[in-house]
Amino acid sequence: MNQTAVGSISPFTDSSLDTRQFAIHIENLGKRFGRVTAVRNASFSVRPGDVFGLLGPNGAGKTTIIRMVVGLMKADHGSVQVFGFDPIKQRREVLVRSSTILESPALYPRLSGYDNLVAMGYASGLHDRKKVEEVLTIVGMLERAKDRFETYSLGMKQRLCIAASLLTDPQLVILDEPTNGLDAAGMRDVRELIRDLGQQGHTVMLSSHLMNEVQQVCNRVAILQKGVVIAEGTVADLLSAQGVIRIRLQKEELENAQRVLTENGWSEKVSVVGDLLEVSAQAEQGRDLNRLLAGQGIYASEIVAEKRSLEEIYLELTGDTATLESKVQA
Numbered sequence: 390m391n392q393t394a395v396g397s398i399s400p401f402t403d404s405s406l407d408t409r410q411f412a413i414h415i416e417n418l419g420k421r422f423g424r425v426t427a428v429r430n431a432s433f434s435v436r437p438g439d440v441f442g443l444l445g446p447n448g449a450g451k452t453t454i455i456r457m458v459v460g461l462m463k464a465d466h467g468s469v470q471v472f473g474f475d476p477i478k479q480r481r482e483v484l485v486r487s488s489t490i491l492e493s494p495a496l497y498p499r500l501s502g503y504d505n506l507v508a509m510g511y512a513s514g515l516h517d518r519k520k521v522e523e524v525l526t527i528v529g530m531l532e533r534a535k536d537r538f539e540t541y542s543l544g545m546k547q548r549l550c551i552a553a554s555l556l557t558d559p560q561l562v563i564l565d566e567p568t569n570g571l572d573a574a575g576m577r578d579v580r581e582l583i584r585d586l587g588q589q590g591h592t593v594m595l596s597s598h599l600m601n602e603v604q605q606v607c608n609r610v611a612i613l614q615k616g617v618v619i620a621e622g623t624v625a626d627l628l629s630a631q632g633v634i635r636i637r638l639q640k641e642e643l644e645n646a647q648r649v650l651t652e653n654g655w656s657e658k659v660s661v662v663g664d665l666l667e668v669s670a671q672a673e674q675g676r677d678l679n680r681l682l683a684g685q686g687i688y689a690s691e692i693v694a695e696k697r698s699l700e701e702i703y704l705e706l707t708g709d710t711a712t713l714e715s716k717v718q719a
C-alpha cells in the first residue's frame with residue numbers, strides 16, 4: 390500500500406519559507422488526551438483560494454486540528470499559523486481573518502434567522518443590516534429569514550450558520566463537518582454553497598468523513614487516519630496517482646511479465662490477480678507497460694486503465710479494507 394503523501398508540496402524543509410503566504414500552515418502538530426494521541430506530527434498547508442478537505446473517519450482528529458487552528462486548544466508540539474499568525478498568541482489577527490463553525494453550532498432558537506444574524510453582527514461590532522441581507526441571500530435563506538431559528542430544518546440551520554460566518558467578510562472560512570446529519574437535498578445545497586464560496590474567492594477548509602463530498606467540493610485534501618496525515622495533495626493528483634492498469638495475459642505468461650516489470654522499476658506496484666497483472670500506475674503509463682512487455686515478446690490481449698474513486702483510495706489508505714472488499718463485491 391502506498392502511504393506516501395501524494396502530490397504534496399514540500400515547504401517543510403525550506404527554512405526561508407514565508408508562512409504568511411498560506412491561509413493555514415501546520416507543521417509537525419501533535420496533541421494527546423491522556424493515553425489517546427489525537428493528532429500525531431500532522432503537517433499540511435492550505436493556500437489562499439483553496440477549498441481544502443480534511444478527510445478522515447470518526448475519531449481521526451479533524452475537530453482537534455480545527456480547534457488548534459482557531460486557537461481553542463493548545464498543541465502539545467508543532468506549530469499552527471493562520472496567514473502567518475499564531476492562533477493563541479495573536480488571536481485577534483486570526484479572528485479578524487477567519488470564521489469557524491464547529492460541530493453543532495448553537496444559535497438562539499426563539500429568534501428569527503434574521504435577528505440571530507443581527508445579534509451576531511452586533512457581537513462583532515457590525516451594525517449593517519444590508520450585510521445581513523447580503524449573507525442571507527448568498528446562502529439562499531432570505532425568504533425564510535423572519536422565521537424562528539427553531540423552526541428551520543437542519544440544512545437551513547446549517548446554511549444560516551454559514552451565513553453567520555460570512556458576516557465579517559472573512560478571508561478564511563472553516564467548517565467542521567458542515568453536511569453532518571443533512572438529507573441528500575440538504576447536503577447538495579450546502580455543498581453547492583461551499584463550492585460557490587470557493588468560486589467567490591473565499592478560502593475554505595472543511596472537515597468531512599465523506600470522500601465523495603471532498604471529491605465534489607474540494608481542490609485539495611489531507612487524509613487523516615488516527616491523527617496521522619497519510620496523504621496530502623490535490624484531489625486530481627490523488628486520483629491520477631492512484632490509478633490501476635489491468636493487463637490481461639495468457640496464464641503461462643503472467644509470471645514472466647511480472648518479472649519483466651519488476652526488473653524495470655515497477656517492483657512494488659505489480660501484482661498478479663487471477664489471470665490479470667495489476668499495476669498501480671497512471672492511465673497514460675499503459676503505453677509504456679505495453680511497450681516494455683511487447684519488447685520481451687509478451688503480448689497483452691487487453692490493457693485497461695482504471696481511475697479509482699477517491700472513496701476506494703480513501704478506504705484503502707485508511708485501512709478499511711473490509712468495507713472496501715464488500716463494496717467491490719457488491
Ligand SMILES: Nc1ncnc2c1ncn2[C@@H]1O[C@H](COP(=O)(O)OP(=O)(O)OP(=O)(O)O)[C@@H](O)[C@H]1O
Pocket residue numbers: 422425426427445446447448449450451452453454598
Ligand atoms: N477533550 C477531549 N478529551 C479526551 N479525548 C478527546 C478529546 N477531544 C478529542 N478526543 C479524542 O481524540 C480523538 C480525535 O477526536 P476528534 O474529535 O478530533 O476526531 P474527529 O475526526 O473530529 O471525529 P468525528 O468525525 O467523530 O467528529 C478521539 O479519539 C477522541 O476521543
Ligand SMILES: [Mg+2]
Pocket residue numbers: 451452453492565566
Ligand atoms: Mg469531529
